[in-house]
Amino acid sequence: MGFVATEEEVSFYRENGFVEIDNVISQDELEELRMALEEVMAKPPAQSVQTSESKDLYYRVLNQRVNTWRDHGIMAKYALHERFAKLARQLTGASGIRLFHDHALLKMPGDSKPTPWHQDLPYWPMDVPEGPVWSGPLSIWLALDDVDERNGCMMFVPTSHTIGKLTGISLVEPQDIFDYAKGSEAAERKPVIVRMKAGSCTFHNGLTFHYAHSNTTDKPRRVLAVIYMPDGTIYTGVRHVVTDDKGLVAGQPFAGGLFPKLA
Numbered sequence: 708m709g710f711v712a713t714e715e716e717v718s719f720y721r722e723n724g725f726v727e728i729d730n731v732i733s734q735d736e737l738e739e740l741r742m743a744l745e746e747v748m749a750k751p752p753a754q755s756v757q758t759s760e761s762k763d764l765y766y767r768v769l770n771q772r773v774n775t776w777r778d779h780g781i782m783a784k785y786a787l788h789e790r791f792a793k794l795a796r797q798l799t800g801a802s803g804i805r806l807f808h809d810h811a812l813l814k815m816p817g818d819s820k821p822t823p824w825h826q827d828l829p830y831w832p833m834d835v836p837e838g839p840v841w842s843g844p845l846s847i848w849l850a851l852d853d854v855d856e857r858n859g860c861m862m863f864v865p866t867s868h869t870i871g872k873l874t875g876i877s878l879v880e881p882q883d884i885f886d887y888a889k890g891s892e893a894a895e896r897k898p899v900i901v902r903m904k905a906g907s908c909t910f911h912n913g914l915t916f917h918y919a920h921s922n923t924t925d926k927p928r929r930v931l932a933v934i935y936m937p938d939g940t941i942y943t944g945v946r947h948v949v950t951d952d953k954g955l956v957a958g959q960p961f962a963g964g965l966f967p968k969l970a
């Protein structure tokens with residue numbers, strides 16, 4: 708089981724801005740997590756936030772529930788799991804890893820749209836501690852179904868995390884992120900398609916260009932993604948559904964029970 712990243716995986720991540728790590732959960736854990744995800748998505752949110760409704764354009768891209776861990780103990784078990792946070796710590800070389808948020812990412816069957824090319828960091832209210840680009844915030848994207856081009860697997864542009872922070876892309880009326888990266892050799896690199904078995908995952912840096920295919924099958928594509936930040940990441944005060952009205956102070960590091968240190 709991929710509880711510890713190999714040296715090759717760490718180097719690959721740092722060089723390319725993403726890495727695939729297989730079999731990070733057992734078959735029993737996968738079943739438990741699938742069931743919890745079904746349960747949490749079937750109920751109206753309490754402390755979690757449903758960011759798209761079935762009538763929205765955005766829902767065709769993603770049926771998304773943010774901070775499932777706040778509504779369901781089993782989702783919390785995995786969103787806060789030390790195993791994944793330790794992998795994030797290894798990849799970034801951070802002295803500590805904090806949770807920013809989790810999100811259930813379902814690509815629904817029927818009129819599904821791809822998730823357009825984007826970077827994540829422009830959406831997050833974070834000032835990243837100084838350091839190499841690979842040491843910054845990152846996400847785990849844990850596949851709960853086998854994924855390929857037919858149901859919404861991801862693609863990444865290798866080394867695109869070195870391009871720097873561009874603008875946040877609208878996921879429903881996307882601008883072309885490659886237009887913003889003209890002249891950059893990294894943006895010319897051929898995207899890598901990452902097909903995976905359920906129970907495997909990718910990690911990607913917050914600056915890495917990524918994309919997910921539409922879902923052309925008749926079943927939802929189910930993913931649990933968790934966003935981690937190195938301890939010491941500063942809250943900027945920019946509005947975000949996870950941080951608004953949570954008592955954080957702009958200019959101060961993320962801290963407290965809603966952004967716990969996990970590893």
Ligand SMILES: O=C(O)CCC(=O)C(=O)O
Nearest residue numbers: 812822827846848919932
């Ligand atoms: O699952 C998807 O379709 C996109 C996921 C994504 O953009 C992310 O995890 O940052």
